[in-house]
Amino acid sequence: MNTLVILGHPNPDSYCAALAAHYLKxxxxxxxxxxxxxxxxxxxxxxxxxxxxxxxxxxxxxxEAQRLLLWCDHLVVVFPTWWGAPPALxxxxxxxxxxxxxxxxxxxxxxxxxxxxxxxxxxxxxxxxGPGWWMRYRYFDPAIRLVKxxxxxxxxxxxxxxxxxxxxxxRTPEQLQRGLGQAEKAxxxxxxxxxxxxxxxxx
Numbered sequence: 205m206n207t208l209v210i211l212g213h214p215n216p217d218s219y220c221a222a223l224a225a226h227y228l229k230x231x232x233x234x235x236x237x238x239x240x241x242x243x244x245x246x247x248x249x250x251x252x253x254x255x256x257x258x259x260x261x262x263x264x265x266x267x268e269a270q271r272l273l274l275w276c277d278h279l280v281v282v283f284p285t286w287w288g289a290p291p292a293l294x295x296x297x298x299x300x301x302x303x304x305x306x307x308x309x310x311x312x313x314x315x316x317x318x319x320x321x322x323x324x325x326x327x328x329x330x331x332x333x334g335p336g337w338w339m340r341y342r343y344f345d346p347a348i349r350l351v352k353x354x355x356x357x358x359x360x361x362x363x364x365x366x367x368x369x370x371x372x373x374x375r376t377p378e379q380l381q382r383g384l385g386q387a388e389k390a391x392x393x394x395x396x397x398x399x400x401x402x403x404x405x406x407x
């Protein structure tokens with residue numbers, strides 16, 4: 205299985221970066237072909253200046269990102285929760301890359317759309333300083349809903365699994381280490397997935 209891991213934290217030395225590395229370790233141990241895309245290393249304008257009203261040329265790094273999204277069978281997005289949302293770096297990346305005609309296509313005279321990245325599976329690994337129960341019941345998980353439901357599932361990824369590593373601010377070093385273990389276990393669980401894209405290729 206071709207697995208693409210996107211690190212959506214702008215700090216390359218962050219705990220999210222460690223989670224991404226441990227997920228990759230688990231995926232490679234399962235025999236997957238992996239690629240890591242560190243958004244902080246890409247050169248692109250975060251701002252979708254004209255929305256979808258005017259074409260904004262893609263920078264070479266974003267063209268490569270689109271190629272990797274088409275290449276992958278399984279996508280993993282690792283990011284922190286800041287102000288109830290993913291970082292601007294990740295949001296801007298999604299705005300620029302997941303374009304009409306590439307990730308989705310609205311049907312003529314219809315409110316429905318075609319999911320152009322269907323056939324792939326995904327997982328998000330998300331951190332937060334607050335406890336998970338508070339993020340769920342007080343705020344209804346806005347960051348998770350944004351990336352999982354209104355972005356990845358909208359474009360056709362299914363299922364989209366979620367690994368939550370919460371209460372980062374109050375975790376002990378031992379508990380932080382266990383969180384890294386969660387990422388490796390997630391990779392082991394994902395090794396059992398059979399994306400439709402992969403099943404069709406082998407049929």
